[in-house]
Amino acid sequence: MGSLRSLAAGLAAVLLSTLLVLHTLALAQTALPLAEDPVLEERVKRISNDLRCLVCQNETIAVSSADLAVDLRRQVREQLRAGRSDDEIRAYMVARYGEFVLYRPPFKPTTVLLWLGPFALLLGGGALLYYLLRQRAAARPPLPEAERDRARALLKDGSP
């Protein structure tokens, strides 16, 4: 009786462990595409992070779940696998969707204002502030000698 019970327990343990192994195998199968080439996935992620999803414009195609973003991520992955460079893939996207897809627009004549505008504003504002403060300081008449003496006496005295 006791041996029968232990046999049943043993069988159950074997069955359970088999199931567990099968289960982890199944999990490993679904995770395979990612684990297959972590370096490639890292590059896909880096490039996708710089590309705007045109369907939901404030998201990159790396985080967007829009259908088009999924397709474009696959596109990036396939092109990397085919040996294309990062720049070639970016050029591919720009040729189709325009420079708006780039989260880091290139520095060129039409984007000078975009890149340098904030610094120009900062410099202009600083210059204006400097000029106004100097003008104000120059416009203020110096304190007459008599009032200066009174102020000095008051400060020294310490009591009104």
Place this chain on the structure above:
Amino acid sequence: MKRYLIPLALFLVLAGFLAVGLQRDPRLVPSPLIGKPVPVFSAPRLDQPQTVVTPAELRGQVWVLNVWASWCVPCRIEHPLWVDFAKTQKVALVGLNYKDKRDDALAWLQRYGDPYRLSLADNGGQIGIDWGVYGVPETFIVDREGVIRHKHIGPVTPEAMRDDILPMLRKLGA
């Protein structure tokens, strides 16, 4: 008085920029493909999947490419305009069925009318990517030399048909 004029002027300039900005639709991104030759593709016909069509076969005539799908709700809004277009215009209207199932697409055309002289299928969405499609429906006008001359993003309205599409087709001599 003068000291109030400068902030007022600055305010007006800012308000002007914002007013212009508010009237523009950020979803409409100008296509870099305007003025460029149509992307090369080979697409199976929707009605006969064994037959493959390339844009070279449409060379020498002005044609309109309308990207649509049966799952696309705005496509249903613009569709009567295309049915009407097919009845009144001589221009070849080519439909590109984008990321759809063939049966669904055929049933949709059966139900709402089929204005397309030629219907192509892009099940995988690759042709859509090559044409820079990001919001179905989209409409392109291609000239006799096979150059894309106009793109309309989103459903075509009667106004867009009257003010943009038909004048462009007339200009191209279609």
